[in-house]
Amino acid sequence: MSEPRPKFRREPATQRKEALIQAALGLIAEQGIGGATVRAIAQRADVTQGLIRHYFSSKEDLIAAAYEYHMDRMTELTAAPVADPEVTARQRLGTFVAAGLTSPVMDTRSVTLWASFISSLRYDNNMRAMHQRTYYNFRNRLEVLIADALAEAGRPASEGELRRMAIAGNAVIDGLWMEGGALPDAFETGELARIGLQSVGAITGLELDRTAVEQTDRNLPTKEEGEP
Amino acid sequence: MSEPRPKFRREPATQRKEALIQAALGLIAEQGIGGATVRAIAQRADVTQGLIRHYFSSKEDLIAAAYEYHMDRMTELTAAPVADPEVTARQRLGTFVAAGLTSPVMDTRSVTLWASFISSLRYDNNMRAMHQRTYYNFRNRLEVLIADALAEAGRPASEGELRRMAIAGNAVIDGLWMEGGALPDAFETGELARIGLQSVGAITGLELDRTAVEQTDRNLPTKEEGEP
DNA sequence: GCTGTAATTATACACTTGCATAATTACTCG
DNA sequence: CGAGTAATTATGCAAGTGTATAATTACAGC
Numbered sequence: 362m363s364e365p366r367p368k369f370r371r372e373p374a375t376q377r378k379e380a381l382i383q384a385a386l387g388l389i390a391e392q393g394i395g396g397a398t399v400r401a402i403a404q405r406a407d408v409t410q411g412l413i414r415h416y417f418s419s420k421e422d423l424i425a426a427a428y429e430y431h432m433d434r435m436t437e438l439t440a441a442p443v444a445d446p447e448v449t450a451r452q453r454l455g456t457f458v459a460a461g462l463t464s465p466v467m468d469t470r471s472v473t474l475w476a477s478f479i480s481s482l483r484y485d486n487n488m489r490a491m492h493q494r495t496y497y498n499f500r501n502r503l504e505v506l507i508a509d510a511l512a513e514a515g516r517p518a519s520e521g522e523l524r525r526m527a528i529a530g531n532a533v534i535d536g537l538w539m540e541g542g543a544l545p546d547a548f549e550t551g552e553l554a555r556i557g558l559q560s561v562g563a564i565t566g567l568e569l570d571r572t573a574v575e576q577t578d579r580n581l582p583t584k585e586e587g588e589p
Numbered sequence: 590m591s592e593p594r595p596k597f598r599r600e601p602a603t604q605r606k607e608a609l610i611q612a613a614l615g616l617i618a619e620q621g622i623g624g625a626t627v628r629a630i631a632q633r634a635d636v637t638q639g640l641i642r643h644y645f646s647s648k649e650d651l652i653a654a655a656y657e658y659h660m661d662r663m664t665e666l667t668a669a670p671v672a673d674p675e676v677t678a679r680q681r682l683g684t685f686v687a688a689g690l691t692s693p694v695m696d697t698r699s700v701t702l703w704a705s706f707i708s709s710l711r712y713d714n715n716m717r718a719m720h721q722r723t724y725y726n727f728r729n730r731l732e733v734l735i736a737d738a739l740a741e742a743g744r745p746a747s748e749g750e751l752r753r754m755a756i757a758g759n760a761v762i763d764g765l766w767m768e769g770g771a772l773p774d775a776f777e778t779g780e781l782a783r784i785g786l787q788s789v790g791a792i793t794g795l796e797l798d799r800t801a802v803e804q805t806d807r808n809l810p811t812k813e814e815g816e817p
Numbered sequence: 818g819c820t821g822t823a824a825t826t827a828t829a830c831a832c833t834t835g836c837a838t839a840a841t842t843a844c845t846c847g
Numbered sequence: 848c849g850a851g852t853a854a855t856t857a858t859g860c861a862a863g864t865g866t867a868t869a870a871t872t873a874c875a876g877c
Contacts, residue, residue, distance in 0.1 A: 366850060369825055371873055381712060383765060393709050395623060409826050410865090422867065469711060478706035482771055483701040514596050528781075529788040533757065537635025539767075543710055544721060554757075560757040563791040599854055627835060637856050638835090659828065778832055 378416050378426070380406045385427045393479045397424065398544045412427065422531040426489050428478045431471075438466050440502055450509035457506055458561050461534045462554040472542025486564040488504045507565055514567060526565050533560045606644050606654070608634045613655045618698045622705045653715050656706045659699075660723040666694050668730055678737035683797040685734055686789050689762045690782040694800065700770025728759045735793055742795060754793050761788045799805065 372380075376465045384405035388397040397419055404408040417423040439461040443453045460466060504527035506579060511518050518526070541553045555570070562569035600608075612633035616625040627648055631638040647650040667689040671681045686696060708717045732755035739746050744755070762785060769781045783798070790797035 392712055473708055473711040476704045479704035480701055484620050525784055529784050533760050536760025556753055556757050560792050564788050587687035
């Protein structure tokens with residue numbers, strides 16, 4: 362009668378793993394960590410639940426992999442626009458700051474995801490180790506950019522000063538990123554990126570305002586709203 | 590024979606509610622949102638699970654109440670040391686910043702709790718409304734302090750500038766607070782408070798360094814560790 | 818084409834979840 | 848002291864949880 366259509370397809374391991382990770386991330390973002398049940402993840406990845414255990418030793422394992430995936434992708438997205446070596450060190454720093462405070466890095470989904478993972482730091486050593494890694498990865502990149510920009514301006518900074526500036530700059534970016542993701546309607550388009558540039562500028566003593574906003578200011582939803 | 594010892598005690602409603610909230614907060618902090626089951630909460634509050642439904646219309650309701658409780662208590666703890674009107678506006682600002690970056694406001698438990706709640710912003714309107722309220726509550730307090738300090742220094746700022754400074758200052762505090770709570774061993778005692786003062790100082794153009802650290806520098810665990 | 822093997826599905830299980838409902842019990846007020 | 852009432856406990860339930868195990872089935876290599 363009808364040709365015997367295969368009931369399922371065998372996919373390469375990396376592809377299946379990624380599909381499962383994406384499904385988990387989507388569910389966590391939309392419904393919180395509690396929404397990411399094995400059955401829901403499997404359904405969203407178009408697969409039966411048994412397969413999860415075939416690729417990950419446990420559900421916890423899958424969640425950890427998803428966290429790593431998400432965080433690495435975010436630092437990568439922030440750092441990518443900085444690749445161009447033709448450009449001033451000051452401009453590279455500005456681009457980095459602005460990229461971290463603009464879509465797609467700064468959005469509700471990313472912030473929600475990140476918060477879900479942070480909340481497990483207290484009781485999950487694996488997650489804590491991963492957080493530490495991704496945190497230093499981001500901060501060290503920022504520190505290098507600051508060091509270069511300061512050297513370029515003829516005012517090289519000491520190790521301690523660099524550390525302090527990197528910690529503070531990272532905090533501003535993180536804080537603004539969170540606020541923008543948590544309350545997307547509370548700020549005008551590009552406002553947080555501008556504030557980020559001014560603030561990191563003030564902290565480092567560099568003029569960053571007019572370096573990079575224009576390049577990354579597009580593709581944010583156009584919303585403005587006064588606060589109560 | 591033995592005197593008939595009562596099998597339970599009737600407690601005032603507010604007390605029982607608070608006990609349940611505390612139990613929920615403890616569980617969320619220690620085991621994440623998933624650890625806060627009705628049974629676990631009840632057990633921790635020395636009560637049977639039915640009582641939860643007697644005081645809260647649902648578990649979700651209790652969790653929301655716990656969030657409100659926690660956030661209000663944290664802003665209160667940050668704002669309390671500022672009450673003294675004898676003191677310079679600049680000093681009050683410094684005290685505020687330092688208090689938010691010192692124990693007990695800045696600690697792993699608080700950060701973990703906060704993250705658990707933030708992660709539900711995407712799908713829970715109630716939580717989102719509450720987050721908005723607590724966010725503006727904190728930021729507006731900061732804005733007033735900045736405005737006063739600037740006026741005192743003879744450099745009053747425009748509405749727009751104040752808004753920007755408050756957003757940025759709030760971001761620094763939040764960002765440092767988070768980092769300190771997430772990786773408590775990565776910073777020296779008082780380091781983050783110092784960085785916070787310098788940063789908010791740089792953002793507002795005020796000298797805050799030597800204003801308030803000494804007063805709030807105590808009671809942090811003494812740990813230092815270099816980063817990888 | 819056949820076959821071995823690993824990917825995938827199917828099924829089952831023991832346990833936990835939030836909530837509803839009924840049965841107790843402590844305390845208040847007369 | 849005796850009853851009424853609301854706080855509290857006790858019990859039950861249907862649905863959902865993660866995981867283990869067995870049964871299928873697609874596909875690569877001969």
